[in-house]
Amino acid sequence: MEDMLCPICGLEGKKVKIKTVKSLVKKDVRESNLYQICLNSKCKIVYFNNPESIYYSLSDLNVKVWFKDVSDENVPICYCSNLTRKEIKEAVSKGYTTIPKIRNYTGKNITGNCLTENPTGRCCHQALNKEIEKYSNKNHKSNCCS
Numbered sequence: 001m002e003d004m005l006c007p008i009c010g011l012e013g014k015k016v017k018i019k020t021v022k023s024l025v026k027k028d029v030r031e032s033n034l035y036q037i038c039l040n041s042k043c044k045i046v047y048f049n050n051p052e053s054i055y056y057s058l059s060d061l062n063v064k065v066w067f068k069d070v071s072d073e074n075v076p077i078c079y080c081s082n083l084t085r086k087e088i089k090e091a092v093s094k095g096y097t098t099i100p101k102i103r104n105y106t107g108k109n110i111t112g113n114c115l116t117e118n119p120t121g122r123c124c125h126q127a128l129n130k131e132i133e134k135y136s137n138k139n140h141k142s143n144c145c146s
């Protein structure tokens with residue numbers, strides 16, 4: 001069970017495929033099926049492999065990680081088509097509030113390369129919806145003290 005926990009923040013990770021790690025880490029990656037991704041937005045570790053004492057942080061990757069670089073507007077949410085947070089925000093402000101409408105508006109339609117483009121190796125669908133929701137609710141939240 002300890003093998004599943006991020007060595008830095010101690011939170012549970014999620015399994016990622018070696019193919020994903022290899023395509024996104026700038027260094028040579030050792031073959032192994034024991035890589036996990038740290039999902040903690042405040043932790044700098046992206047991939048870890050505790051049994052083999054390997055870990056990679058944000059600076060070891062050739063992409064930014066949308067749920068860790070949370071304040072960076074140029075981070076892609078959809079990695080396959082490089083659809084960024086900023087573009088989603090803009091599309092939502094113009095009234096495009098569904099994924100197909102946003103893809104159509106931005107012209108960022110490429111999908112299906114998640115395994116090698118997205119740091120989680122998974123589809124961006126859920127993350128896209130979260131961003132859309134975040135910007136759709138912005139007016140309510142801007143009254144707050146932040």
Ligand SMILES: [Zn+2]
Binds near residue numbers: 043045
């Ligand atoms: Zn961590």
